[in-house]
Amino acid sequence: TQLLEQSPQFLSIQEGENLTVYCNSSSVFSSLQWYRQEPGEGPVLLVTVVTGGEVKKLKRLTFQFGDARKDSSLHITAAQPGDTGLYLCAGGAGNNRKLIWGLGTSLAVNP
Amino acid sequence: DAGVIQSPRHEVTEMGQEVTLRCKPISGHDYLFWYRQTMMRGLELLIYFNNNVPIDDSGMPEDRFSAKMPNASFSTLKIQPSEPRDSAVYFCASSWMTGVLGYTFGSGTRLTVV
Numbered sequence: 001t002q003l004l005e006q007s008p009q010f011l012s013i014q015e016g017e018n019l020t021v022y023c024n025s026s027s028v029f030s031s032l033q034w035y036r037q038e039p040g041e042g043p044v045l046l047v048t049v050v051t052g053g054e055v056k057k058l059k060r061l062t063f064q065f066g067d068a069r070k071d072s073s074l075h076i077t078a079a080q081p082g083d084t085g086l087y088l089c090a091g092g093a094g095n096n097r098k099l100i101w102g103l104g105t106s107l108a109v110n111p
Numbered sequence: 112d113a114g115v116i117q118s119p120r121h122e123v124t125e126m127g128q129e130v131t132l133r134c135k136p137i138s139g140h141d142y143l144f145w146y147r148q149t150m151m152r153g154l155e156l157l158i159y160f161n162n163n164v165p166i167d168d169s170g171m172p173e174d175r176f177s178a179k180m181p182n183a184s185f186s187t188l189k190i191q192p193s194e195p196r197d198s199a200v201y202f203c204a205s206s207w208m209t210g211v212l213g214y215t216f217g218s219g220t221r222l223t224v225v
Contacts, residue, residue: 033213042115042202042216043154088154097142097206098167099214103153 003027004091006102014110016078021105023089024071029100030093032065032072037086037104079109117203117217124224129191132220134203135184144214145178145188146202154202160186172197193224 007022023032031050035043047056049065049072056063060083062075076083086106090099116135124130136143144159158168163180171178175194180186190197200221204214 041218042204044216045213048213097159097161098156101154
């Protein structure tokens with residue numbers, strides 16, 4: 001059974017701090033996606049990474065896919081209250097449309 | 112584009128009643144997914160459709176759950192009879208077949224069965 005473990009489960013920081021959250025698996029994925037979910041809303045896709053070692057940047061967010069395509073990280077620089085939410089990673093394998101989801105990291109950025 | 116539209120946003124019902132959740136996917140998307148989200152289990156895939164045809168319903172908890180997609184612009188998820196353990200947030204999502212995987216989710220239906 002493929003599993004994605006996210007850490008930490010909860011994170012509370014002050015505005016302006018940097019942080020990194022992790023998404024780890026013992027399985028290889030063909031792609032990995034990161035979503036952010038705000039209270040009362042559905043997850044919103046932030047990025048998809050497909051190549052081992054790939055790094056993508058989205059403003060203050062930096063996403064990295066592990067060389068072996070088993071893990072990923074999300075780094076946020078100078079966090080802002082608007083970054084508050086649940087960050088979910090999801091892995092895709094082959095042509096199967098079924099994504100494997102982590103349980104998420106709940107981030108609170110305090111003003 | 113209005114995005115994926117789900118209704119109702121909130122549903123409170125008594126145990127044993129029938130519940131129908133509705134979803135309108137993004138026009139042109141050929142995949143539609145129904146998910147359930149709880150604190151304990153996270154996002155669970157219930158069923159997904161491709162071009163209106165159910166492809167995988169292995170995530171449907173039991174026979175009390177059924178889903179239909181009569182056309183490309185509408186899908187329903189029905190629970191009959193409902194039970195308190197069905198209380199959760201139910202999401203519909205849609206995507207294109209081509210390109211890297213990426214879902215667009217609706218805002219969800221928060222179901223409470225009392």
